[in-house]
Amino acid sequence: MLPLLQYLAVISAACFGVLLARSKGMDLIGVCSVAFIVAFGGGTLRDVLLDRAPLFWVAGEHYAWTVLGIAVVGASIPRLPADLTKWLHLPDALGLGLFSVVGAGIALQQDTSLLIASLFGVITGTFGGVIGDIVCNEVPNLFRPVTPLYATCSFAGCWAFLGLIQVGVGDTSAQWIAVAVIVLMRMGALRYRWTLPAPRD
Amino acid sequence: MLPLLQYLAVISAACFGVLLARSKGMDLIGVCSVAFIVAFGGGTLRDVLLDRAPLFWVAGEHYAWTVLGIAVVGASIPRLPADLTKWLHLPDALGLGLFSVVGAGIALQQDTSLLIASLFGVITGTFGGVIGDIVCNEVPNLFRPVTPLYATCSFAGCWAFLGLIQVGVGDTSAQWIAVAVIVLMRMGALRYRWTLPAPRD
């Protein structure tokens, strides 16, 4: 299942990247660059840190063609709805959920411990969005003082995935349940402004 | 030819890094740091992503000595012309052109497809400048809403290089023509303010 999940993750993240770049008024090449960075960033960091070669998008060329297609089509649509920033959240949440579970799953395949696998899930899930924010010169979501839960959703979903596998649930079911946990938790956090308490200093 | 092109690319990028750091009023170590980051950044990312070990600047120590020399000399010159930012553009364009072609050429040597090779050309060509801008706290050129063509020049030059090789032009000729395309296109874009249209939202 991991290749399918990863392909869906790349598609979601590319859509998020296109919307993010367009909300900043970028040109065609800017839209393509941000789409590639957001769609490939997290998985690339995971592959480099786990020393997996070749990278997933070098091994399977369909990833690059898909992102290129989404970026070109997305940059060509003459006008997008005015409330664009609202529309960013769904593909962002889908990418977060899918990449987190894929990252934890691939780390497990390399026989890491559960804690390390959960870290790889969070890294893979959040890095694309973080680096997208950095290149767009935003303070990354992950590091703003008090924002709706983001990395927390990834972390919770990774542990749901790892826990379900430990108690004997099949891989495929565990993966889809964990993706649903992350996406729903993230959309709920945005809607109801769920935050973690910040330490008082 | 690739080692020679890469050495020229490192020299150009180091000069750009020194001028960039000095235009920000940095001290000796700041100048050295930015010179190393700009000169080694793109090629390092390429080598890591292609899993080439050791890195080009670990394998050949002359790269590090050359950058160190340029940085120390460049930081010691007592005064630079007031219109320093204008002088940044030529070594930046040279580094962009040389690194793009070297990146695409090295990726091809590792049997990547043409699309992936062109992506490695753009990554290698632009990453040094992008990370230089980030450490100097600028919004990277690549991601400013409407700026003269930058990544586009790299992309066009990489495809010129790959196309020329496909139609049977010798490697060396194809490399130099592609470098010339990128450098001239970048200098033209700066002079005549060529931009891509930004999508209207």
Added chain:
Amino acid sequence: MLPLLQYLAVISAACFGVLLARSKGMDLIGVCSVAFIVAFGGGTLRDVLLDRAPLFWVAGEHYAWTVLGIAVVGASIPRLPADLTKWLHLPDALGLGLFSVVGAGIALQQDTSLLIASLFGVITGTFGGVIGDIVCNEVPNLFRPVTPLYATCSFAGCWAFLGLIQVGVGDTSAQWIAVAVIVLMRMGALRYRWTLPAPRD
């Protein structure tokens, strides 16, 4: 000695990361994220650039548990002293010193030349702090126009370490002396505002 020095370095850097994140008012997950990034960043970059797999924190799980423990405890302390930024400097200086010496030592073990080993010392020592500053949206210490010596301390300490080994001093003594050089030089630079002259333009 290198594993012990590295473990102390991770502890120091994690404490610095916690204090840095709390001085920005971050929540629990933000504190954990910054602690992991600062504690693992430099060593991870070193391992990736030297193509050492698995990464030090994948090979030894005690690193991740230690950082997690420090972050959770550090985020739970209800109030920290008001002059928090002053307290940042000691763990930062310790992490700088320990990571620099570990980085140079591990590079040497891989038979790099002295210049390359010193570069790896500086990269390993400073990268965690630089990336911590970037995610907290500060201009990294390393690149502010005129600040008290930071990378310079790392550089001087690495050369002290390499020089002592060349003249026959034992590894352990050379390591501790170099760590002391870096920490004392950094604390002195902060206290007495030692800076390098910036080139006049």
